[in-house]
Amino acid sequence: MRIGYSFWGFLGSGITNTPDGGRSHRRTLIDGLIAAGHEIVFLQANRDFTEADTDLRSTYFWDETGLPDIDLLFCEWRWPIPGRNTSPCGHPNHTCDRHRQQQLLEHYTHHGLPTLIWDKDQQLPRQDPWRTHPAVTVCEPALYPTPGAHSLLFPIADTVLDQVDPAQLVGGARTWPLVYVGNQYDRDAAFDAFFAPAAAQHAHQVAGKWTDTQRWPHVRFTGRVPFAEVEELYRDAVATVLLLPDRYAASGQMTQRLFEAVLAGCLPLAPTTIRGIEHYVPARLHISSGDEATKRVGQLRRASLAARAEILAACLRRLDLFRLSRQVTVLGTLMTATSRS
Numbered sequence: 001m002r003i004g005y006s007f008w009g010f011l012g013s014g015i016t017n018t019p020d021g022g023r024s025h026r027r028t029l030i031d032g033l034i035a036a037g038h039e040i041v042f043l044q045a046n047r048d049f050t051e052a053d054t055d056l057r058s059t060y061f062w063d064e065t066g067l068p069d070i071d072l073l074f075c076e077w078r079w080p081i082p083g084r085n086t087s088p089c090g091h092p093n094h095t096c097d098r099h100r101q102q103q104l105l106e107h108y109t110h111h112g113l114p115t116l117i118w119d120k121d122q123q124l125p126r127q128d129p130w131r132t133h134p135a136v137t138v139c140e141p142a143l144y145p146t147p148g149a150h151s152l153l154f155p156i157a158d159t160v161l162d163q164v165d166p167a168q169l170v171g172g173a174r175t176w177p178l179v180y181v182g183n184q185y186d187r188d189a190a191f192d193a194f195f196a197p198a199a200a201q202h203a204h205q206v207a208g209k210w211t212d213t214q215r216w217p218h219v220r221f222t223g224r225v226p227f228a229e230v231e232e233l234y235r236d237a238v239a240t241v242l243l244l245p246d247r248y249a250a251s252g253q254m255t256q257r258l259f260e261a262v263l264a265g266c267l268p269l270a271p272t273t274i275r276g277i278e279h280y281v282p283a284r285l286h287i288s289s290g291d292e293a294t295k296r297v298g299q300l301r302r303a304s305l306a307a308r309a310e311i312l313a314a315c316l317r318r319l320d321l322f323r324l325s326r327q328v329t330v331l332g333t334l335m336t337a338t339s340r341s
Contacts, residue, residue, distance in 0.1 A: 001335060002039045004070035005030070006104055008078055008097035010047055012054040013227045019183050019209065022076065022120070023227050024256035025154040030060070032155065032328045041068055044100055064100075072335055073108045073115040075101060079123035109135050114338040116331075118152060122247050137338045143252030143276040150334055154256050155324040160263065166313040169265035170305055172235070177301050178204035179237035179266065181230050182257055184211065186245035191216075194271050195241045197290025202297050207233055234264035238308075239300050241269045241293060242281070252276035259322060262315045267308065269296055279321060282314040 009020035011027045030040055042062045048054040078097045080086050085098040109115040109130070117124065118139045130136050131148060139145070139152035178198055184191075192215075198204070199219050207225045225233065234240065240261045248255070252275040261268050270281035272288045287293045300308065320326075 001071045001339075002041065002069070003033065003072050003074050003335075004043045004068065004104070004108070005040050005074045006043045006078075006101055007076040008044055008047075008095070009076075010052060010054075011056055011060070012048050012052060014048070014052050016224050016226045019185070021256050024260060025156070026076075028155050028157050028324055029327065032157075032324045033331070036328050036332065041070065043073075043104055044097060067104075067107050070108070070113070072339065073104060073113055075104070075115065075117050077101075077117050077119045077121070077124050079121070105130065109133060114335070116334060116338060119149070122146075122251070122253065135338070137334050139334065140251065141253055142248070143254075143279060145251060150330070152330055152334075153254075153322050153327060154259075155327040156259050156263075156319060156322045157324050161316070161319060161323060164263065164316055166265075166316055167305070167309040169263070170308040170312055171265070174236055174238050175203075176205060176237040177202040177239065178297050179233055179240050180204075180206045180243065181208060181225075181233055181240070181260070182243065182255070183209040186247075187243045188212075189246065190243040190249075190271060190273075194269070194287060194290055194293045195219075195243060198241070198293040198297050201294045202301075205233075230260060231264050234261045234266040237266050239267045239269055239297050241287070242271065242274065244271075244274060249274045252279070254280050259319055262312065262319060265308075265312060267300055267311055268315065269293055280318055282311065282318070284311060285315070 007022060007026060009022045009026065014020055014023055034040060042060060043064065045064045046062045048056050078101045080098065084093060085095045087094045089096060089099065112135050115136045116139060117130065117136060120141055122140065124131065124138065126146065131138055138149040140149045141153050142151060145151050180195055196216050196219060204220060206219055206221045209224050210221050213219065213221055242258060258268055258280060267285060268281055269285050269287050270277045272286050277286060287296055
């Protein structure tokens with residue numbers, strides 16, 4: 001199948017001042033689809049080349065302005081962002097991701113071409129007409145997607161999961177008892193409830209774009225870091241806290257922060273407010289309050305490497321949910337069903 005893939009982000013490490021979480025899994029999924037026999041053509045701007053000076057044109061193909069012949073359109077959903085993609089083309093700070101997406105939907109989907117919309121940020125309104133369009137199938141990276149949508153999680157390569165050694169991952173000196181990597185977007189309530197109390201008692205750092213921080217004067221915010229340094233931050237920390245926007249927690253949508261941390265040997269404390277959290281994280285890492293988060297960080301700091309490795313092994317087993325081969329199988333089924341409808 002020839003798939004037209006629309007995404008606004010990067011396949012490589014990209015640039016520092018971007019919130020593109022897709023860098024942790026997008027290329028994994030693309031390579032998995034290609035390995036399954038599909039042909040991929042990218043339909044948005046080649047930002048790896050124009051912004052990050054990374055030339056992947058010998059490996060992948062872009063057609064960022066044309067409307068090539070394809071069998072299926074796959075869109076990582078773009079939504080209105082005031083001051084960026086809602087302004088006229090050519091306006092300062094304008095990005096054309098949403099305009100290009102609309103062009104693709106009108107050219108392909110409106111005329112009946114099978115289309116998969118991956119609503120990775122839960123920004124496609126419940127009443128949006130595209131949800132009920134006969135050519136469209138909606139996917140969400142959640143265990144409990146919205147009615148009518150299908151679960152498609154962020155993938156981890158099978159080879160990565162098959163080769164990891166928990167004892168090796170937890171080894172080495174770790175400077176920080178607690179770390180958080182990620183941006184502020186819609187996470188204030190979770191941060192207030194779980195991370196901030198633990199940060200008052202344990203040495204820590206918070207990396208990412210946090211612009212409104214006056215209410216947490218005791219927290220050490222260090223700003224955005226290059227994507228390539230995220231793994232290093234986790235490798236230098238004993239624990240992190242999984243902070244989700246309320247809409248993610250309600251649907252059991254887990255971000256890439258879980259497997260980024262686990263695959264670096266950093267243990268993820270998980271609020272029990274996250275629906276289905278038992279599928280993602282073992283019970284010994286569940287937390288129901290800031291006090292409990294504080295206590296668990298202390299326990300993990302004092303734990304032996306063997307004890308940490310045992311807990312990490314339980315986390316690694318749960319990452320099987322994200323296994324690439326599982327996600328490619330899901331996609332194959334959905335693409336076949338969408339094409340026949």
